[in-house]
Amino acid sequence: MTPGKLALPSGNHTxxxxxxxLGFSNYPDLQELLFGAFLLIYAMTVVGNLGMMVLIFTDSSLHSPIYFFLTVLSFLGICYSSVITPKLxxxxxxxxKSISFEGCVVQMxxxxxxxxxxxxxxxxxxxxxxMAICQPLHYGSAMTKGTCLQLVAASYAFGGVNSAIQSGNVFTLPFCGPNQVTHYFCDIPPLLLLACGNKATAGMVLYIFSxxxxxxxxxxxxTSYSSVLVAIGRMRSAAGREKVISTCASHFLAIIIFYGTVVFTYVQPHGRTDDTNDQVVSVFYTIIIPMLNPFIYSLRNKKVKYALRRKLQVNIFPF
Known part of the structure; x- marks a missing residue:
């Protein structure tokens, strides 16, 4: 009997x-090198995002809505990277390289x-x-602390609902055949390939909700950034335009990488095959982007740089 399968009473299925x-198992000679590379990336992810959270919490000049969102983004990066990378x-x-059925459910x-x-x-x-760039006069009244908390709570609510739907969509199907996942974590498309029975409805649910x-x-x-670009074009100050463009360019870079890889993985009309290229693409949004977020969103920001410099001067040169 294949490891990881339990015979059913009928004896016809397991x-x-x-x-x-089986993710990255095609490179047996590179396992130690890959371990070192991904360990370094994970360490940078945790240290970078945790450091950003501490900096924003402890510096009063960064107590504004955008930096509050950056704190939550850093927390999310640590969380979903930690769900995958340690097992990898x-x-x-x-x-x-096994993971229990229950562990797979939890990971997904x-x-x-x-x-x-x-x-x-x-x-x-x-x-x-x-709101900050196009509606500056209404920014203070619109982006209150309560509004920011509600937006974060709504983000988590959508995450919880989608997670429940997608996980239920996969694990209500019977798994009675092969148990070798051609991926480095319990992702939805490769698990659907292993499920038994009619998977057409499950595939449609995956596509629609993704x-x-x-x-x-x-x-x-x-829509928001289109309006921002229009507002930039109307600015008379070259310095103001350069500052806003620099910030938006950083945001756009991270957004394009994140959404490009997610759409490639989950929103393809014909699904995804179990190809190594798909694993490489997945690495970007599961492991690389959480590491890059502190640099893309924060360390390019002059206000954050000044705050970090002040902290280092106080701690290293207290006198």
Missing amino acids: LVTQFIL LVNFLASD TFFVAHATAENFLLASMAYDRF ALVTLLPAAVIL
Whole structure:
């Protein structure tokens, strides 16, 4: 009997009790090198995002809505990177690359919840920039502390709902055949390939809800930044235009990478095959982007640079 399967009383089928994650197993000679590279990336992700959170919390000049959203973004980056990367690191060095059925459910549930919440948080950040640049006179009354908390709560609510729907959509199907997942974590498309029975409805649910939670925030982002670009064109100050363009360019870079890889993975009309290229694409939004977010969104910001410089001067040269 194949490891990870339990014989059913009928003897005609087997019930999967664990999955084997085969991601990057095509490179047996590079396992230690990949372990070192991904360990470094994960360490930078945790340190960078945690450092950004501490800096924003402790510096009063950064206590404004956009930096509050950046704090939540850093927290989300740590969360959904931590759902995936530690298990991936273990699998690089271990001969046993299995994950229990329950562990797979938990991994998928938390990953989808946090990734979806980031989708909507990016939309909230775009709306914040729209209000700050296009409606500056109403910014203070519109982007109150209560409004910011409501936007974050809504992001998590959408994440929880989508996670429940997507996880239920996958794991209500029977798994009675192969248990080898051609991916490095329990992602939805490769697991659907292993499910038994009629998967047409499950595939449609995946496509529809992935499109909704991806394209709706993307529409808010595009609308907000289109208005921002129009406002930039009307600015008379060259210095003001340069400052706004620099900030928006950084945001757009991260958004394009994130949404480009997510759409490629989940919103393809014909689904996704179990190709190594798909794993490489997934690395960008699951591992690389959480590491880059502090640099793209924050360290390019002059206000954050000044705050960081002040903290370093106080701690290293207290006198």
